[in-house]
Amino acid sequence: MLKPQNSPTRELVNLDGLYRFKVDFERSGLAEKWQAGPLRTEMEVAVPSSYNDLFPDKAIRDHVGYVWYQRDVQVPRGWAGQRIHVRLDSATHEGKVFVNEVLVAEHQGGYTPFASDITDHVTAGGTFRLTIAVNNELTQASIPPGVITVTKDGRRQQQYMHDFYNYAGLHRSIWLYSTPVARVEDVTVTTDYTGTVGNVSYSIDVAGARGEETVTVRVLDAEGRQVAESEGREGVLRVADVSLWQPGAGYLYSLVAEVHQNGELVDSYRQSFGVRTVEIRGKQFLINGQPFYFKGFGMHEDHAGIGKGHNQALMLNDFQLLDWTGANSFRTTHYPYAEEVLEYADRHGIVVIDETGAVGLNTVFGFGAGPKSTYSDDYVNEDTAASHRQAIAELVARDKNHPSVVMWCIANEPNASDEGARPYFEPLAALTRKLDATRPVGYVNVGFDTPEKDTITDLFDVVMINRYYGWYHHHGDLSSAETALEKELLEWEAKHGKPIIITEYGADTIAGLHSLYETPWSEEFQAAFLEMNHRVFDRIEAVVGEHVWNFADFQTATGVIRVDGNKKGVFTRDRRPKAAAHILRKRWSSN
Numbered sequence: 001m002l003k004p005q006n007s008p009t010r011e012l013v014n015l016d017g018l019y020r021f022k023v024d025f026e027r028s029g030l031a032e033k034w035q036a037g038p039l040r041t042e043m044e045v046a047v048p049s050s051y052n053d054l055f056p057d058k059a060i061r062d063h064v065g066y067v068w069y070q071r072d073v074q075v076p077r078g079w080a081g082q083r084i085h086v087r088l089d090s091a092t093h094e095g096k097v098f099v100n101e102v103l104v105a106e107h108q109g110g111y112t113p114f115a116s117d118i119t120d121h122v123t124a125g126g127t128f129r130l131t132i133a134v135n136n137e138l139t140q141a142s143i144p145p146g147v148i149t150v151t152k153d154g155r156r157q158q159q160y161m162h163d164f165y166n167y168a169g170l171h172r173s174i175w176l177y178s179t180p181v182a183r184v185e186d187v188t189v190t191t192d193y194t195g196t197v198g199n200v201s202y203s204i205d206v207a208g209a210r211g212e213e214t215v216t217v218r219v220l221d222a223e224g225r226q227v228a229e230s231e232g233r234e235g236v237l238r239v240a241d242v243s244l245w246q247p248g249a250g251y252l253y254s255l256v257a258e259v260h261q262n263g264e265l266v267d268s269y270r271q272s273f274g275v276r277t278v279e280i281r282g283k284q285f286l287i288n289g290q291p292f293y294f295k296g297f298g299m300h301e302d303h304a305g306i307g308k309g310h311n312q313a314l315m316l317n318d319f320q321l322l323d324w325t326g327a328n329s330f331r332t333t334h335y336p337y338a339e340e341v342l343e344y345a346d347r348h349g350i351v352v353i354d355e356t357g358a359v360g361l362n363t364v365f366g367f368g369a370g371p372k373s374t375y376s377d378d379y380v381n382e383d384t385a386a387s388h389r390q391a392i393a394e395l396v397a398r399d400k401n402h403p404s405v406v407m408w409c410i411a412n413e414p415n416a417s418d419e420g421a422r423p424y425f426e427p428l429a430a431l432t433r434k435l436d437a438t439r440p441v442g443y444v445n446v447g448f449d450t451p452e453k454d455t456i457t458d459l460f461d462v463v464m465i466n467r468y469y470g471w472y473h474h475h476g477d478l479s480s481a482e483t484a485l486e487k488e489l490l491e492w493e494a495k496h497g498k499p500i501i502i503t504e505y506g507a508d509t510i511a512g513l514h515s516l517y518e519t520p521w522s523e524e525f526q527a528a529f530l531e532m533n534h535r536v537f538d539r540i541e542a543v544v545g546e547h548v549w550n551f552a553d554f555q556t557a558t559g560v561i562r563v564d565g566n567k568k569g570v571f572t573r574d575r576r577p578k579a580a581a582h583i584l585r586k587r588w589s590s591n
C-alpha cells in the first residue's frame with residue numbers, strides 16, 4: 001500500500017491536530033448515529049496520540065469500547081476532477097470513518113494504514129465533517145487477541161496476554177490527498193546485483209485506467225541523477241556501478257513511476273528503495289553476502305503522555321540513543337511501527353526485523369478464569385487466524401519496499417507446543433513466503449517451549465528465541481543461569497543448524513537502585529546479567545544476534561510483577577541511561 005505523497009500530480013493535506021472527542025461510555029454512539037451531526041462534547045483530543053493518559057480520569061483510561069473523534073475538513077478548490085482520498089495511518093484497534101453521515105471505511109488491526117476514496121461524498125472547495133469511531137476492544141477475532149470480561153457490578157474489563165498497556169486512539173497521522181483518476185496504485189521493487197550492476201525488478205499496478213495508458217519508470221540515484229529507465233508495468237532495470245544499501249550506510253535510490261495518456265503525464269509517484277540482498281546460508285545471516293550480527297533491542301512505541309502516539313522528535317531521539325549504544329538493528333516488538341520509523345531506518349542503514357501485532361497467542365501465561373487452551377474455540381480460533389492472515393498481508397503490503405526490513409516476524413511467543421500450533425502456523429508461514437519470496441520468515445519462541453517441546457521452528461528460516469535465564473529462571477543466580485543458557489542454545493543449534501537470534505534477554509531494573517551484591521532490580525545486576533548473556537552468546541557459533549529487552553522502560557497493565565510498567569529498559573521511560581546502557585555501548589561500539 002503506497003504512502004500518500006506530494007508529487008507533480010498529487011497533493012497532500014495533513015489532518016493532524018485537535019479533534020472534538022467523546023467517550024462512548026453507554027455504547028450508544030453507533031445506534032444514535034453520532035456521525036450525523038456535531039459531537040455533543042466539550043472535550044478535545046490530540047492526533048496523533050493515545051488518548052488514555054491525556055485526561056485525569058480513570059474511567060477514560062480504563063474505558064473498553066468506542067471513542068469518537070471529529071473535525072471539519074476543507075477540501076482544496078483545485079482538486080476538482082481529481083480523486084480525493086482520506087487515509088488513516090492507523091486506528092487502534094478498529095476504526096470506522098464517516099464523511100458527514102456516510103460510512104466510508106472500516107478497518108480492523110491497530111497498526112496498519114487504511115484509506116478510502118471519498119470523491120463521491122465531497123466537493124472540491126467545500127467542507128465536510130470527518131468523524132472517526134475508534135474501538136480499543138481485543139477479542140478472539142483481533143490481532144492481538146484478548147478477552148473482555150464483565151465484573152459482577154457490570155464493568156467491562158479488557159484482558160490480554162501481552163505485556164504492554166493497551167493504548168488506543170489515533171496514534172499516527174490522518175491525511176486528505178488527491179490523485180489523478182488514472183494513477184499508480186502500487187509499486188513493488190525487489191533487488192539483487194551481479195558484480196557491480198544492480199538488478200532492480202519492478203512491478204507497477206495502475207488503477208482507474210481507460211486502457212490506453214502507458215507506464216514509464218526511471219531510477220534516480222541519491223543525487224537525483226537518472227541512472228536507468230524503462231517502459232511497461234513490469235521489468236528489470238540495470239543500475240551500473242551500483243551503490244549498495246548496507247547496514248550503517250543506507251544508500252537509497254528512487255524509482256519514479258509515471259502514467260501517461262496520449263503522451264501526456266497524468267500521474268507520477270516516487271518510491272525509494274535500496275539495492276541489497278538477504279540470505280540465510282547454514283548458520284549465517286548474510287546481508288549483501290556478508291555475515292551480519294544483530295546488535296540492538298526489542299522496543300516499544302511508548303512515551304509518557306502520548307502513549308503510542310507517533311512523534312518525530314521523540315522518534316529521532318530514540319534513534320540517536322540507539323546509535324549512541326552502537327546498536328545496528330531492532331525488532332518492531334510487538335506490532336508494525338509508524339512508517340516514518342522505517343523510512344528513517346532506510347535512510348540511516350539500520351536493520352529491522354518487522355513484526356506483526358500477533359502477540360499473546362498463548363494461554364500458558366494464565367488468564368485468570370479465562371480460556372485454558374490456546375488453540376480452541378474460545379481463544380485462538382479460525383477468526384483469529386483470519387485476522388492474522390490479514391495482519392501479515394497488510395504488513396507486507398505496507399513495508400515490502402523498505403530495504404531496512406530484512407526479515408518478517410509473524411508472531412511473538414505464541415504457544416508452540418500444543419498440538420494446534422503446527423496446523424495454525426504452517427499456512428501462515430507459507431502465506432508470508434508467498435507474499436514475499438525475498439525475505440526470511442521467522443517467529444519468536446517463548447522460554448517454556450524448549451527445543452524438545454517446540455513443534456514449529458523448523459517451518460521458519462531463523463531460530464528466534466526470548467530467553468530470561470537469570471531473571472524468570474534461576475532468578476538472581478547468574479552462575480546457574482550461564483550453564484543452563486549455554487546448554488539450551490547448543491540444543492537449538494544441534495537441532496536446527498540455522499542461525500539463532502536472541503530476540504529478548506533482560507532484567508527489570510529500577511534506575512538509581514544500587515547494590516554491592518548484584519541484587520536483582522539493581523543497576524549492577526542488570527549490567528552483570530547482560531555480561532553473562534554476552535559471554536554465552538560469544539561461545540555459540542550459530543548465534544547471529546542479540547536484542548536486549550528492552551530499549552526503554554514502558555507502560556504495561558498493572559500486575560504483581562509490574563510496578564508502573566516494565567522496567568527492563570536500559571534507558572528509563574524518559575530516556576536516561578541505566579548503567580547497562582554503558583555496558584552495551586562498550587560492547588557494541590568496539591566490534
Ligand code: GCB
Pocket residue numbers: 162163334412413466504549566568
Ligand atoms: C517476553 C515478551 C515481552 C515481555 C517480556 C518481559 O518474553 O515477549 O513482551 O515484556 O517478556 O519483560 O517479561
